[in-house]
Amino acid sequence: xxxxxxxxxxxxxxxxxxxxxxxxxxxxxxxxxxxxxxxxxxxxxxxxxxxxxxxxxxxxxxxxxxxxxxxxxxxxxxxxxxxxxxxxxxxxxxxxxxxxxxxxxxxxxxxxxxxxxxxxxxxxxxxxxxxxxxxxxxxxxxxxxxxxxxxxxxxxxxxxxxxxxxxxxxxxxxxxxxxxxxxxxxxxxxxxxxxxxxxxxxxxxxxxxxxxxxxxxxxxxxxxxxxxxxxxxxxxxxxxxxxxxxxxxxxxxxxxxxxxxxxxxxxxxxxxxxxxxxxxxxxxxxxxxxxxxxxxxxxxxxxxxxxxxxxxxxxxxxxxxxxxxxxxxxxxxxxxxxxxxxxxxxxxxxxxxxxxxxxxxxxxxxxxxxxxxxxxxxxxxxxxxxxxxxxxxxxxxxxxxxxxxxxxxxxxxxxxxxxxxxxxxxxxxxxxxxxxxxxxxxxxxxxxxxxxxxxxxxxxxxxxxxxxxxxxxxxxxxxxxxxxxxxxxxxxxxxxxxxxxxxxxxxxxxxxxxxxxxxxxxxxxxx
Numbered sequence: 423x424x425x426x427x428x429x430x431x432x433x434x435x436x437x438x439x440x441x442x443x444x445x446x447x448x449x450x451x452x453x454x455x456x457x458x459x460x461x462x463x464x465x466x467x468x469x470x471x472x473x474x475x476x477x478x479x480x481x482x483x484x485x486x487x488x489x490x491x492x493x494x495x496x497x498x499x500x501x502x503x504x505x506x507x508x509x510x511x512x513x514x515x516x517x518x519x520x521x522x523x524x525x526x527x528x529x530x531x532x533x534x535x536x537x538x539x540x541x542x543x544x545x546x547x548x549x550x551x552x553x554x555x556x557x558x559x560x561x562x563x564x565x566x567x568x569x570x571x572x573x574x575x576x577x578x579x580x581x582x583x584x585x586x587x588x589x590x591x592x593x594x595x596x597x598x599x600x601x602x603x604x605x606x607x608x609x610x611x612x613x614x615x616x617x618x619x620x621x622x623x624x625x626x627x628x629x630x631x632x633x634x635x636x637x638x639x640x641x642x643x644x645x646x647x648x649x650x651x652x653x654x655x656x657x658x659x660x661x662x663x664x665x666x667x668x669x670x671x672x673x674x675x676x677x678x679x680x681x682x683x684x685x686x687x688x689x690x691x692x693x694x695x696x697x698x699x700x701x702x703x704x705x706x707x708x709x710x711x712x713x714x715x716x717x718x719x720x721x722x723x724x725x726x727x728x729x730x731x732x733x734x735x736x737x738x739x740x741x742x743x744x745x746x747x748x749x750x751x752x753x754x755x756x757x758x759x760x761x762x763x764x765x766x767x768x769x770x771x772x773x774x775x776x777x778x779x780x781x782x783x784x785x786x787x788x789x790x791x792x793x794x795x796x797x798x799x800x801x802x803x804x805x806x807x808x809x810x811x812x813x814x815x816x817x818x819x820x821x822x823x824x825x826x827x828x829x830x831x832x833x834x835x836x837x838x839x840x841x842x843x844x845x846x847x848x849x850x851x852x853x854x855x856x857x858x859x860x861x862x863x864x865x866x867x868x869x870x871x872x873x874x875x876x877x878x879x880x881x882x883x884x885x886x887x888x889x890x891x892x893x894x895x896x897x898x899x900x901x902x903x904x905x906x907x908x909x910x911x912x913x914x915x916x917x918x919x920x921x922x923x924x925x926x927x928x929x930x931x932x933x934x935x936x937x938x939x940x941x942x943x944x945x946x947x948x949x
Contacts, residue, residue: 458532458553464546466491466508478532478555480525491551497523508536515549519556531556542648542667582685583664586671589679591615603686605657646670651691654684663687706759710743714768718744721776722936723787723943726907726929729921736786736820738929739777740936741769761792770795771804776939778805782814785943788850789819793827797834802841809845816846820871824852828867839868850907855895864902872899874925876910883915892923900924 458478461470471486479486479495486494496504500521507516517535524530536551583600585593593614601607647668653661666684713719720742725734741757742750760766770792777789795801809816821842828835828851839849850871851864855878874895878888892908899906908920911930920928 458551458555460486460491460495460551460553462491462549462551464548468494469548475553478524478553479522495522497521497529522553542650544646580683582683584681584683587668587680587682594679600684603662603684604654607657610657651687663691706756707763707765710756710760710765710769713743714765714772719769719772720744720750721773721939722750723939724929724936725934725942726788726927727933729917729925729928734933735927736788737780737939737942738788738822739773739780739790739939741773761794764794766792766794767798774805775808777819778808778812778814780939780943781816781818782812783943784818786818787820788822790822790852791827793824793831793835796823796827796838797831801838802845805842805845805847817848820848820850822850822852822873825854832866836867843868843870855891864898864904869902869904871905871907871927873907873909876930879908879910879916879920879930880912882919883913889919889923892920892925896923896925 457472458475459470459472460468460475462468468486468489468491471481471483473483475486476482481489481494492501492504492508515536515538517533519531519533521529522532522534533554533556534551535553536549538546539548539550541547580597581599583597583603585596585600588594596604596606648666650665652664652666654664654666655661663686664684665687666682668680668682671679671681722740722742723737724740726736726738727733728735741753743756745751757766757769760769770790773789774791777787780787791801808814809819821839823835823839843849848870849868850873851867851869852873853875854872855875872895874892878891878895882888882892896906905926907927907929908916908925909929911917911920911928911932913932917928917932
C-alpha cells in the first residue's frame, strides 16, 4: 500500500444491537452514502458493499460480499503490507491515503478510513471502511470536508442520539435523533456546555447536575466511557434515562473531541420495573400461601364508638399476617396481591369464621368482604354453615362492602346482600361518598349503615366541601332510615363537628388503634 504510516487513533462506535451487527450495516444506511462503504467481519470477509463501492472498484455487491477485503481491493504487491496493517483478524483502526485496485486492473489513490466497531464489553465485532477517491478531488482540504459530510450523513441516519463535545465541553454537533430525544432545537445546542445536558447518577442513586460528568476527563485521557443507566436533561427541565458511550474522536484542527452516542432506555426500564413487580408479586403470593398453610393469619379489631354515649357499640375486624419475624404485616402489603391471584376468597372465608366466632361469644363485629367473595356462589353457604355450627346470633355480624365491590357484578352483588340480610346479618356500605352512584346504591342495594369515607373526615374541621359532603350523606342516610359511621377520626375537634352534623358513630386512632382480638376482647381496650 502507498506510504505506510502508523495507524491513526481508531474510532470506536458502540452499537446496542446483537453481536455481529454494526453501525453501518443495513441497506438504508449504506445506500444513503455516495462514498464507498465496506463492512467486514472478524476474518476480513466483506459483509456489506455499498453502491459507492460498486462504482469505485467496479465489483458488484453480489461479487464482492464474501471476498477477502485485502485480496479484492489492494494491488498484489502491497497485500502483505496491507494484511500486516489490518491485523491478524482484519480488525484495526487506521486512516491514510492508499493506492487501491479496481476490477479492471487499474489503480487509483484513495483516502481510506477504517473504524473498529465494538460491543458494550469493548470486544471487536466488525470493521467499517469508508474510501474517498482522491483523484476526483482538487484540493486535499476538500477530502476532509467530504469525510465530515459523510460522517454527518451517517449520524443523521442513526436512530440513536449522537453529539460531539469539544475538549472545552461545548456541544459542537448533535444529530436530529439526539435533538428530538432531548427536546432541543438543533441550533439551540451549539455552544451549550455538556454539564447542561448530563446528570451523573451515583451508586447510591443521587444525582449531580452540572458537575461530576465523566465525559470530559475521558476526552483528555483518551479513554472510552460507557454508562448503562444515567440521566440526560431535556430542554423542558425533565430528564430521561439513557445508555451512552463517549469515545475520543480526532477531528482536523480539533484533536481533543469526543463522540457521545446515547439511547433512551426509559421503555426498557419500565419493562424491567414491571417484570420486577411481577416477581415481587409472586414472592408475596408465596408468602400469603405459606401464612395460610402455617396458620399465621391474624384478626385485629378496632372499636366503633357511639357519638351519643361514647361507648363502643361494635368492632371492625381487620386481617393481618404474622411475618416470619413475628411482626404483623399490614393488609395494604398483601391484599392487592391476594385479589390479583385469587387468594382473597380464602382470606375472606377465614375472616367470616372469625367474625361469626366472636358473635357466638356475644360480640357485635363488622367484617369486610371483597368483590370476589361478594359475588361468589359459595358465600352464602359458608356464612350459613358458620352461623349454624357456632349458634351465633346473625344480628351481631355486620358485613361491609365497598362501592367498588358493588360495581363488579351488580346483579350478583344485590342478590348476595339480600341473602346476607335474610340470614339476619346487617350490611354496611364502606367508603361511602368516594364514588358517584350513592343514590343508585341505596335504591338498588339493601343496607343498614353508611360508612363515610375518611377522605371527608380527616379535614372536616377546615374544609367546607368535606363538611357539605358529610351533611349530604347524613341527610341521605336519614331519608333511607340508615345509620352513619365516620372513619378516620383523629382529634376531638372532629368529634365535635360530627356530633353537630348528627353522625351516629365514629372510629379512628383517637379512640383506639387496631389491636389483636385476643387483647381487645379481654377488655384491654386502648381508650
